Amino acid sequence: MSRKPTTGSTTPASGVPGSDGTGSSAAAVASQRVADHLRAAILSGELRPGARIMQEQVAAQLGASRLPVREALRILAAEGLTVVKSNSGAWVSRMDMAECEGVYKIRERLEPLALSESVPHLSAEQVTELESIARQIELTTDVDRFLALDRRLHLLTYAGCRVAQITTMVDRFWNTTQHYRRAFARLAGDSGWELIHAEHRLIIEAIKRADTVDAERFLTGHIRRTRLELAQHPELFTEDDHDTDHTADTAGSGG
Numbered sequence: 291m292s293r294k295p296t297t298g299s300t301t302p303a304s305g306v307p308g309s310d311g312t313g314s315s316a317a318a319v320a321s322q323r324v325a326d327h328l329r330a331a332i333l334s335g336e337l338r339p340g341a342r343i344m345q346e347q348v349a350a351q352l353g354a355s356r357l358p359v360r361e362a363l364r365i366l367a368a369e370g371l372t373v374v375k376s377n378s379g380a381w382v383s384r385m386d387m388a389e390c391e392g393v394y395k396i397r398e399r400l401e402p403l404a405l406s407e408s409v410p411h412l413s414a415e416q417v418t419e420l421e422s423i424a425r426q427i428e429l430t431t432d433v434d435r436f437l438a439l440d441r442r443l444h445l446l447t448y449a450g451c452r453v454a455q456i457t458t459m460v461d462r463f464w465n466t467t468q469h470y471r472r473a474f475a476r477l478a479g480d481s482g483w484e485l486i487h488a489e490h491r492l493i494i495e496a497i498k499r500a501d502t503v504d505a506e507r508f509l510t511g512h513i514r515r516t517r518l519e520l521a522q523h524p525e526l527f528t529e530d531d532h533d534t535d536h537t538a539d540t541a542g543s544g545g
Contacts (some may be wrong), residue, residue, distance in 0.1 A: 315362070320354055324362035327352060332371050332382055332468070334434065339384030339469050343372065370462040373447065383466055387520075387527040390470055394517035397463050401513060402506035404448040404456045405493075409502050411450030417498055420446055424490045433475045437468070447497065447509075473526045474516050485515070 328348065331337045338484045345359045354357075366372040373379045385393065423443045430436050441464060451457050478486065489512045496505035520526065 296475070317358060318499060320358035321361035321365065322356050324348065324352055324354055325365040329368055329369070330363060332366070335469060335472055337382050339382050341382045343380040344380065370466040385466065385470070385527070387524050390467065390527065391521060393463055393467055394513060397460075397467070398510050398513045400463070400519070401444075401448070401460060402421055402509050404451045404453075404460050404523065405497075405505050406448035406502040407453055407456065408448045409497055409500055409505060411452065412414060412447075415507065416446060416449060418545070419496070420497065424487070424494060427490065433472060436475055437472055440471075447493065448464050461515060467468045468524065470520055473517065474519055474525070475518060477523065482519075485510075489515075 328337070337343070343363065344364070345356055348354075349356050349359045361458050363372050363374050367374050373383050393516055420443060423446070427436060427443065428438045431441065431466065441470075445460070445464070446459060448460055489508060492508045493505055493512065496502075496508060512527055
């Protein structure tokens with residue numbers, strides 16, 4: 291029987307010009323290392339929406355110069371995870387309720403398209419993996435593990451989509467809504483979790499039948515339900531620790 295989870299604890303870097311190819315490569319590696327660290331911290335919830343990212347602190351913590359930190363922040367901005375303002379600073383991206391609702395409405399249309407484009411190209415091995423991930427989701431009692439597995443499951447269903455523009459947008463929207471999916475996971479009651487698991491099973495069964503019509507229909511309802519639930523909780527978008535003047539503490543690992 292599935293249980294309600296309880297709270298538990300790529301975009302490639304662009305090269306930074308250097309004196310030679312080796313210098314550029316080293317700078318790109320350093321930038322990607324910083325980006326990986328901050329991305330993990332943001333997606334895990336360690337850095338919350340609206341938290342200011344102090345470049346000097348990040349550089350000191352990771353033993354990097356400010357140049358790869360600035361480049362890392364640009365990488366993450368392209369992924370929808372940070373906002374960088376010239377001569378001002380960088381913050382973890384945040385949304386108000388209207389913005390979040392708008393993104394979810396886009397997802398309700400975009401992700402079913404990604405799924406229908408993907409289904410004909412998914413391998414038997416990938417479908418088997420989807421079933422395995424779904425079983426792991428039903429057994430977990432940890433919100434953070436649920437989020438990681440849920441992300442793996444859904445992005446794997448889109449793995450066969452050959453339209454790069456679609457998958458790039460999907461990845462960006464998953465990044466920008468990560469915090470709000472975490473909030474939704476904590477709000478879901480036992481019946482809500484049973485419904486999530488049932489919807490996953492319906493989507494996977496439609497994929498196995500290569501029935502893109504049903505797969506799109508089930509996925510649309512799956513995303514819409516989250517949007518409607520979040521709309522009932524405006525307090526999630528006005529929490530004090532989302533203040534844009536809040537300074538991020540980047541001392542911990544990104545999880």
